[in-house]
Amino acid sequence: MDFLRTYYREEVGKLAQHYPREQKSLYVDYRDVYQFDRDLADDFRKKPDVMFSHFENALRLYDLPVDVTLDEASVRIYNLPDDIVMDVPEVSRHENIGSLLAIRGQVQKVSQVKPRIVDATFECQRCGTPTSVSQFGEKLQKPHECQGCERQGPFSLDSSASTWTDHQSARVQQPPERTQGGEGETIDVHLKDDLIKQFDAGDRVTLTGILDIEEAGKDHKRDFDTSMDTRAVVREESDYEDIDVDQHMDRIEAIAGGEEGDPYELIINSINPEHFGDDDVKLAIALQMFGGWSRDGKKRGDSHILLMGDPGCGKSTFLQAVNDLAPRSTYASGKGATAAGLTAAAVSDDFGDTEWGLEAGAMVLADHGVACIDEIDKVNGNAVSSLHDALESQKVRVNKAGINATLNSRTALLAAGNPKEGRFDPYQTRAQQIDLSPTLMSRFDLMFMVSDSPDPDLDREVIDHMMKSRRAAAKKALGLDLSEEERQSIEPEIPEEVLRAYIAYAKEEVTPFIDEDDNSTQEYLREEFMKLRLANGDDEDNPVPVTYRQEEAIERLAEAAARIRLSDTVTKDDVDRALSLVKKSMHQVGIDPDTGQFDADVVETGQSKSQRDRRKQVLEIIDDHDKVGVEKVADIMETDVDKVKNDLQQLKNRGKVYEINDGELRKT
Structure with a gap:
């Protein structure tokens, strides 16, 4: 009773005024109990049932100035010391x-x-x-x-x-x-x-x-x-309460201020250092981890990235590196993943006799962080469809078995997968070979196509780096001295704990945007985006232009670039970094395999203008000639037989062409 009168007189009075409709419990800070009487606090630790009973009995006997009895009121202890x-x-x-x-x-x-x-x-x-x-x-x-x-x-x-x-x-x-x-x-x-x-x-x-x-x-x-x-x-009030930012603050400010070199290069060299090359991918991942920021939950600030490529190109190592580095992260594999495993769902639970419960999946568990999903091409259709809303609105809605809930998934997605046929086909556009729905593909700000094409000079560098990394790892495990070159092959430029604190601080404290007074940056972004929109000229036969989604993607990435400098202002250099990544991503996905040139329509539809024109010509030849086969079509068109075979397979898949005896082709 003395404790309540000394420390919580005002709080007990408020409880009495609002009891029982608006408030039913008195929250007591454990540190106040400890300050009042250490033995009393120790008894709370060792005999909590007895102490709760004593405190709640004291609450019932408290002399209140109003005609209220707190017979069913509870005492709730919080803010226990770190060792508890x-x-x-x-x-x-x-x-x-x-x-x-x-x-x-x-x-x-x-x-x-x-x-x-x-x-x-x-x-x-x-x-x-x-x-x-x-x-x-x-x-x-x-x-x-x-x-x-x-x-x-x-x-x-x-x-x-x-x-x-x-x-x-x-x-x-x-x-x-x-x-x-x-x-x-x-x-x-x-x-x-x-x-x-x-x-x-x-x-x-x-x-x-x-x-x-x-x-x-x-x-x-x-x-x-x-x-x-x-x-x-x-x-939790803070998104990153477990990270001790203060311990690393001097180092963070030195890196952001350029005292240790270019901060972007330092961060690139700190992401998956054992993987040789792919600096564009590393920069994109760095910007994803720092992120843009959401405006009142209406405009997402998180960037989604897709890594699609041949097996053995190191895609999974990027996901594992991000899972280790991001202050909040989850890792899931597409094999056998359910909608509940990726987003959330009402599921039959095992809480006694309760029939249904609400279970969070990877996107919800990584709220304010990064969700890494490997083998996304192998995720079943229902699970993929559940990702659409989670990626754009960053909400997961569950309506099943009497449960109606909306959960936050303010999460950046880093996904990896393989092409439809396991490896890239040189006769098809890259976009055609991504086994994801167009609506889901449109949610990704950046898509990088990682192919395994033999290149003697590059291959030698990769092999040398792999051997160096493995040798360095062995020497480190055996306690032997490493050369500076060996150390750099396995150790990041910025230690993992420092980079995690760096990301957490930037996401919590830095909110950059393009200032309305900075006309040069605004005009630069506008004009550069217009160039993307008109990338293929003004001819009316040109493909569909780049959509406005890319403009938002550029702004998100530019904000992340500013966060790396711990700056609240987005500059032209930040926009340039973002533009460079978006252009490289679009060109990787949107390359016309016939011309080797960028075609924006490939990004939007998966098919280039030259492919459409050529397949239209194939149909016309089949329609104009009797008993025509693949070789004859290729001969008339004066083009490669394999290319025609690929076109015919696509036309068959779409029901435009069928084959009769002896390889003879007919239009449907």
């Missing part, structure tokens, strides 16, 4: 059973809210005498005998005379970026009364509560499962 705040893998230890502790983690799944009985009143069906039984555990406890006739029932539950509370279960996991690969450990938590519905799947939380034990199964083994009886919930 644990990661999920540290919790389920025998020494923690029955103790007050705090868990820091990410919500993987939440159940629906259901009523739970606290004190059950039973009526004897023989004599009608009511008997009250306090409830503990998961199973309903019935009276042993009637207090009236002293018989052993039968009894029926009197729901109106019983005491109830709202109850919800949740599963909290170790955040994905802190699992060191693999799936994070989890723990189930129970919430009741005013703690329900305080978070959604995907949220980062710190929960204070008491560690309980539960029998693992019904065969009475000696092993027990653990769960938490939650007593307080605090959602």
